Amino acid sequence: MSDTQPPPSRATPSLQRKFEGRALRSMVLSGLVWFLAILTSVPLLSVLYMLITQGGARLNMEVFTELPPAGFEMDGGFGNALVGTFFMVGIAALIAIPVGIMAAIFLAELGPSSKLATAARFAAKTLTGVPSILAGVFAYALVVITTGTYSAPAGGVALAVLMLPIVVLTAEEAMRMVPKVMKDAAYGMGCTHTQVIWQIVLPTGMPAILTGVMLAIARAAGETAPLLFTALFSNYWLLQEGHLAVMSPTASMAVLIYNFSGMPFDNQLELAWAASLVLVMIVLIVNIVSRIFGKPKF
Amino acid sequence: MKKPLLSTLVVAVATLALSSPAFADKVRLTGSGASFPAPIYLSWFKNLNKANPDLVVDYQSKGSGAGVQDFLNKTVDFAASDSAMKTEDMAKVSEGVQLLPMTAGEIIVTYNLPGNPKGLKLPRDVYPNIFLGKITKWNDPKIAAANPGVKLPDVPITVVVRADSSGTTAVFTKHLSAINAEFKSSLGEGNTVNWPTTNKFIKSPKNDGVTATVRQTPGAIGYIEYSYAKLAKVESALLQNKEGKFVAPGNSAETLAAIKIPEDMIAWAPDPEGANAYPIVTYTWMIFRKNNNDAHKARAMRDMVEFGLTEGQKIADALGYIPLPQSVVEQVRKAAANIK
Amino acid sequence: MTYKIKRDAMEKPFALDVDTDSICQPPSSSTLLIDRTFRMFARLGVFVVLALVVALVLEIGVKAIPGIQKYGLDMLTGTVWDVGQQQFGILPAIWGTLYSSLIALLIGGFFGISMAIFLTQDFLPARLAAVFRTIVELLAAIPSVVYGLWGIFVVIPFIRPLTDVLNESFGWIPFFSSTLSGPGLLPAALVLAIMILPTIAAVSQDALRSVPLKTKQAAYGMGATHWEAILKVMVPTAATGIFGSLVLGLGRALGETMALAMLVGNSNQISLSLFAPANTLAALLALNFPEAGPNEIGVLMYAALVLMVITLMVNILGSMMIMYAQRGVKA
Numbered sequence: 001m002s003d004t005q006p007p008p009s010r011a012t013p014s015l016q017r018k019f020e021g022r023a024l025r026s027m028v029l030s031g032l033v034w035f036l037a038i039l040t041s042v043p044l045l046s047v048l049y050m051l052i053t054q055g056g057a058r059l060n061m062e063v064f065t066e067l068p069p070a071g072f073e074m075d076g077g078f079g080n081a082l083v084g085t086f087f088m089v090g091i092a093a094l095i096a097i098p099v100g101i102m103a104a105i106f107l108a109e110l111g112p113s114s115k116l117a118t119a120a121r122f123a124a125k126t127l128t129g130v131p132s133i134l135a136g137v138f139a140y141a142l143v144v145i146t147t148g149t150y151s152a153p154a155g156g157v158a159l160a161v162l163m164l165p166i167v168v169l170t171a172e173e174a175m176r177m178v179p180k181v182m183k184d185a186a187y188g189m190g191c192t193h194t195q196v197i198w199q200i201v202l203p204t205g206m207p208a209i210l211t212g213v214m215l216a217i218a219r220a221a222g223e224t225a226p227l228l229f230t231a232l233f234s235n236y237w238l239l240q241e242g243h244l245a246v247m248s249p250t251a252s253m254a255v256l257i258y259n260f261s262g263m264p265f266d267n268q269l270e271l272a273w274a275a276s277l278v279l280v281m282i283v284l285i286v287n288i289v290s291r292i293f294g295k296p297k298f
Numbered sequence: 299m300k301k302p303l304l305s306t307l308v309v310a311v312a313t314l315a316l317s318s319p320a321f322a323d324k325v326r327l328t329g330s331g332a333s334f335p336a337p338i339y340l341s342w343f344k345n346l347n348k349a350n351p352d353l354v355v356d357y358q359s360k361g362s363g364a365g366v367q368d369f370l371n372k373t374v375d376f377a378a379s380d381s382a383m384k385t386e387d388m389a390k391v392s393e394g395v396q397l398l399p400m401t402a403g404e405i406i407v408t409y410n411l412p413g414n415p416k417g418l419k420l421p422r423d424v425y426p427n428i429f430l431g432k433i434t435k436w437n438d439p440k441i442a443a444a445n446p447g448v449k450l451p452d453v454p455i456t457v458v459v460r461a462d463s464s465g466t467t468a469v470f471t472k473h474l475s476a477i478n479a480e481f482k483s484s485l486g487e488g489n490t491v492n493w494p495t496t497n498k499f500i501k502s503p504k505n506d507g508v509t510a511t512v513r514q515t516p517g518a519i520g521y522i523e524y525s526y527a528k529l530a531k532v533e534s535a536l537l538q539n540k541e542g543k544f545v546a547p548g549n550s551a552e553t554l555a556a557i558k559i560p561e562d563m564i565a566w567a568p569d570p571e572g573a574n575a576y577p578i579v580t581y582t583w584m585i586f587r588k589n590n591n592d593a594h595k596a597r598a599m600r601d602m603v604e605f606g607l608t609e610g611q612k613i614a615d616a617l618g619y620i621p622l623p624q625s626v627v628e629q630v631r632k633a634a635a636n637i638k
Numbered sequence: 639m640t641y642k643i644k645r646d647a648m649e650k651p652f653a654l655d656v657d658t659d660s661i662c663q664p665p666s667s668s669t670l671l672i673d674r675t676f677r678m679f680a681r682l683g684v685f686v687v688l689a690l691v692v693a694l695v696l697e698i699g700v701k702a703i704p705g706i707q708k709y710g711l712d713m714l715t716g717t718v719w720d721v722g723q724q725q726f727g728i729l730p731a732i733w734g735t736l737y738s739s740l741i742a743l744l745i746g747g748f749f750g751i752s753m754a755i756f757l758t759q760d761f762l763p764a765r766l767a768a769v770f771r772t773i774v775e776l777l778a779a780i781p782s783v784v785y786g787l788w789g790i791f792v793v794i795p796f797i798r799p800l801t802d803v804l805n806e807s808f809g810w811i812p813f814f815s816s817t818l819s820g821p822g823l824l825p826a827a828l829v830l831a832i833m834i835l836p837t838i839a840a841v842s843q844d845a846l847r848s849v850p851l852k853t854k855q856a857a858y859g860m861g862a863t864h865w866e867a868i869l870k871v872m873v874p875t876a877a878t879g880i881f882g883s884l885v886l887g888l889g890r891a892l893g894e895t896m897a898l899a900m901l902v903g904n905s906n907q908i909s910l911s912l913f914a915p916a917n918t919l920a921a922l923l924a925l926n927f928p929e930a931g932p933n934e935i936g937v938l939m940y941a942a943l944v945l946m947v948i949t950l951m952v953n954i955l956g957s958m959m960i961m962y963a964q965r966g967v968k969a
């Protein structure tokens with residue numbers, strides 16, 4: 001087809017045939033792309049199917065209240081791992097969210113085009129690309145070696161390294177979406193930066209900021225590699241017999257799934273599927289909640 | 299002087315510490331290391347916690363090498379290893395090291411063949427060569443000759459070995475080196491050896507990983523602790539011993555009793571004597587610091603050892619381990635007093 | 639609290655009555671102090687982000703120095719990893735990392751870009767498009783350890799018969815030169831492809847959407863069919879952004895750890911065969927770090943540094959291409 005050719009018309013038979021060939025090709029390609037799109041959903045459906053059939057079969061109240069079984073034992077659960085995951089994601093959120101939002105405020109409002117901001121933005125983007133295992137290596141050297149023990153805070157620091165760039169970049173984006181007229185109006189009335197940020201930017205941008213925070217939390221909840229040699233794992237509760245063991249190895253859902261998936265015992269494999277189902281549900285719920293928050297309101 | 303105290307403790311533990319808890323303070327010990335004894339240790343520590351709720355022992359199965367490393371890095375209170383501990387590693391611990399054999403077991407060769415033939419016989423000139431990568435097919439004439447009547451398929455042998463630094467590997471390669479000169483010269487023995495790199499050698503972490511991979515892979519072979527075969531219900535091969543007899547694992551109390559434990563508590567039997575001796579038997583050790591700067595923890599560790607020596611030995615057989623001979627129990631009990 | 643802005647003051651900006659509580663007054667010194675403190679904290683946040691990157695690079699870089707000094711470039715070209723003999727070669731791991739990532743990129747890229755075209759080029763009513771978009775986003779939300787579990791129990795048994803057939807019929811092609819035992823390169827790369835697909839689809843969608851509508855209308859105006867417009871106009875126009883998405887997908891694949899550690903077979907060998915077990919840098923770190931002694935820590939930090947350098951270069955390249963593409967569209 002040359003650019004100067006007139007649009008095909010039924011008047012000239014040769015052109016018509018050519019058009020049919022092109023139309024056919026178009027149809028084949030459309031069919032192909034439909035096929036590929038449906039094929040893409042096969043893995044998701046397969047994963048969900050396995051989670052529901054394999055994991056759902058094992059899901060009961062016990063798995064939430066019991067400790068992981070030793071090799072040959074039947075029953076058991078992953079209650080302590082669930083607690084551990086919440087605890088460590090909580091620590092990570094406490095570190096990453098305030099720092100991340102503060103940094104985002106600077107990037108979006110205080111000095112968006114300063115050299116410092118450019119460098120920080122680059123740094124945050126670089127951090128998003130850091131393999132999660134390296135965050136674990138970092139936290140191991142920084143926390144585990146210094147404190148002399150595997151612990152929940154060590155795991156929390158590793159997860160925070162992964163959460164921070166997501167919070168920074170999404171929060172900056174969220175604040176940038178706040179209409180400039182609103183800010184200008186406030187500045188025009190003599191507001192300081194701080195007042196504009198607290199009264200205008202943060203409240204208006206909050207839904208989108210929360211979306212970013214939620215996404216970061218969902219990502220952290222599913223991470224395994226950074227916890228392998230920072231929090232390790234534990235067969236007991238974080239709060240065992242009234243003794244809160246913060247500075248000792250801590251269980252997490254992701255590491256439990258990893259450990260149990262490599263075991264030859266059916267009971268553990270069933271628990272790995274059940275734990276996967278619970279973990280995926282947590283991650284999906286956080287994702288959905290973030291989407292509800294994140295609906296643009298302006 | 300120690301005896302009455304210990305027996306009182308045993309009584310206290312045995313009566314579930316009903317009236318007076320043995321501890322004023324709650325103690326949480328962390329340990330890591332060998333996956334070989336992990337099933338039995340985990341059930342000991344669970345029972346111990348039930349008997350004495352103030353004592354929590356949290357053990358992570360990571361492989362012997364990782365356990366020793368954690369011990370050296372002081373990230374755990376105690377470690378466990380099937381390859382004991384290297385002298386140069388012990389020298390690094392200024393507090394002094396006390397090794398205690400806590401239980402023992404057999405390393406078995408497990409396999410996954412179509413039709414699940416039971417009791418496959420592996421002669422001593424065959425199984426080292428499988429792990430050397432020299433016998434690569436299941437229907438190899440040498441395997442067939444030892445197993446008349448067993449239908450051996452024409453499939454390649456997938457060898458599953460340990461990915462991590464492992465005491466099980468150390469004991470297994472020690473045995474193979476003892477019976478096969480070529481294995482000794484080309485691979486040698488150790489927590490990690492340089493396995494042949496072919497498309498048919500797969501590495502998997504821990505005893506769990508090897509067992510699981512063999513179970514999921516048709517045509518696979520691997521080496522694991524007998525307890526894993528027993529609990530996960532996978533096949534174990536009959537290995538030919540020094541006397542030329544094919545022996546199944548599961549009856550090694552005599553073989554173990556023949557291994558004398560010296561002062562440093564480390565002893566091996568790379569190729570034991572005896573007509574009915576299963577050829578790969580080993581003790582497995584817990585590793586402690588002699589001087590712990592925490593008296594509560596030291597006491598907790600001694601109690602843990604005592605629990606293992608008394609209550610713990612009772613479940614060993616059921617889980618596929620070998621109970622310690624009474625003389626060894628006495629020796630360990632005496633040595634445990636060094637943990638201060 | 640004089641510095642608080644009253645909502646009604648904002649809504650009635652022309653109210654002239656002087657209100658001591660209104661913001662229509664010069665900021666008091668306390669307001670300025672708070673402002674300055676707050677800004678300082680914001681700046682501090684930025685410094686934390688910068689410091690984190692520096693600390694990450696230093697922590698790994700400095701700890702890698704002993705390894706680099708001792709083994710130098712030999713480690714990058716060595717093929718034997720034997721802790722017992724203190725021999726450390728990471729070439730097989732580098733090879734496995736690149737090879738598995740490239741295969742994943744081929745598969746994930748093909749599907750991801752097709753998906754992006756499918757979702758942006760008027761194939762679907764908006765509601766159905768939202769369904770497919772959600773599917774892609776859900777794929778991204780599933781933790782990698784769950785993919786690993788799924789890979790062991792679904793992917794490997796599913797592809798094993800296929801690989802046996804391929805090996806029997808086409809064994810002379812190096813890619814099919816061995817049978818799949820269980821864990822191996824292909825199952826790992828397949829799962830990896832699924833994991834990077836959402837990244838590629840999302841970024842490619844952005845690139846395709848940012849092509850001005852006029853461009854497409856012009857193509858239709860010239861008599862192009864739907865697909866001629868897509869393949870000859872839309873995709874070439876968005877090419878830089880799409881390519882950027884592929885590079886970012888590659889970056890993600892290179893650093894992925896858990897699914898690979900569970901599926902790749904951890905064998906230190908270099909083989910073209912898709913069905914052979916292999917190893918990757920991230921899996922090497924995950925498995926060896928817990929048992930590393932002082933000497934091995936240096937070696938593993940060196941390997942971590944290599945991984946970091948590779949992923950950072952790829953990611954920075956990808957980000958720069960996307961930035962360039964966005965600028966190009968704006969201009």
